[in-house]
Amino acid sequence: MSDLRELYQEVIIDHNRNPRNFHKMQDANKYAEGYNPLCGDQLNLFLKIAEDVIQEVSFEGSGCAISTASASLMTEALKGKTIQQAEALFNTVHGLLTKDEATDWDRLGKLVVLAGVKEFPARVKCATLAWHTLHSALTNQVIAASTE
Amino acid sequence: MDISTYRADFPILQQAIKDKPLIYLDNAATTQKPQVVIDALVHYYTHANANVHRGVHALSERATHAYENARTTVKNFINAAHTEEIVFVRGTTEAINLVAQSYGRSHLQAGDEILLTELEHHANIVPWQLVCEQTGAKLRVIPINEAGEINLDDVIALINKRTKLLAVGHISNAIGTINPVEDMIKIAHANQVPVLVDGAQAAPHMPIDVQALDCDFYTLSGHKVFGPTGIGALYAKAQWLEKLPPYQGGGDMISSVSFEKSSYNRPPFKFEAGTPNIAGAIGFATALDYLTKVGVANTQAYEQELLAYATQALSEIPGLRIIGTAEHKASIISFVLDKIHPHDIGTILDSKGIAIRAGHHCAMPLMQHFKVSATARASLAFYNTRQEIDCLIRALYEVKEVFG
């Protein structure tokens, strides 16, 4: 149960219940779709970028608590970041969730709650979906991002 | 039926998961194996391993004998008329692909129609789509009602002169509906349409009699009936196996080969190219013998009681909705709970040692019908108990608590 509490921390539950920046964006200039074929989780990510800086970010879609909370937390973390900083954050989070490295979660701020997912290998892809989608939006890949 | 004696036959059920006794409710995905099946595999590799149908030595004779005996066991289990009507394959998926290719490529033309139902597993959809692409044939889909049932009037309405095959699951893996296949086959045959029945989920839950059904093709997966993975069977009426072209080419399926022309072996060998899964076939037959000894009529009656008990208990949980409420159901229950995603339910149950499935159950069109992207599914076997259902119910209340 203690592991479970690590996974479903208050912050995750809260962001799942009330996802932040959860809406379509009409004037977005970057957009990507994410899809996890394993569980059917699906997410659309909208970004408004001006002079290399993320001004606005929002998402919509349907998914489990982990993927919804991860996306919601991500949108909060991205606002005001440069594209380079956002890419770096993608790399850090992705690395932390998928690689066996002892890491310094603390510098991730609120995103630290995602650390609990690591103990649940079957759920890592839920947490990375939004981040893959971000990566594909920033690198302008035309195809939908997939966790596969 | 005293379940505790049978539970003891399944060594895997004796273990703890996350310090809790394992409660395995994912039997529609795959079933657990009794000790006799595990022993049969060990025994085969310890005493009889050799290739089949080709050696003159003692071991090869032993292996061939055991492999062909396994075929007879499968034949008896589904009451086929002839042993030659049983083709060993990897499982239902391969069985359907075999029929789709062998029958489809030789019998389908542009404009022809294959009739399926909205309930089908992807394994009974995609092979037909592939052969449709190759031949220009089209899929037609029999709808289901809100309970997840087929209406025979729709079958009658959709069958027409262009219909070249009806492919239907005997039992839906996603929501448990037992389809009226006997009536569907009558309707199809009255229109000269052959019928394939996907029996992957039926074999563990009900007696099967392919002669009484009069189906043209019937498919089985060993791992869904307490046997090993990687083995299954295609039943096909003898006249089909005579008529249809081979599926794969290779050793064992030929009687002579030259570079100009090869001639094919007789059925069922014509459809078994290459060295087969010999140990798997033996394990599969051992599982069928085991189930026969327990008695399919007994397990069926017990499972129906368990299903009624679980359905009642689940329905009493506020916010829980059962997806699939057909009048005739096997012990497979799909549900959604409040707005909680099935994967979150699955993870929390897992932390309590309870294994269920969460997802689309390889039936995405069916999920679309019910307007859900996924469900949680508890699928029960005869070794499950009321106590286990009670644990599931308690755990689901805890899931509700976590998500408040």
Ligand SMILES: Cc1ncc(COP(=O)(O)O)c(C=O)c1O
């Ligand atoms: C109804 C149904 N059809 C087909 C299949 C495919 O069977 P297998 O994976 O054993 O080939 C399954 C199993 O997942 C099933 O439940």
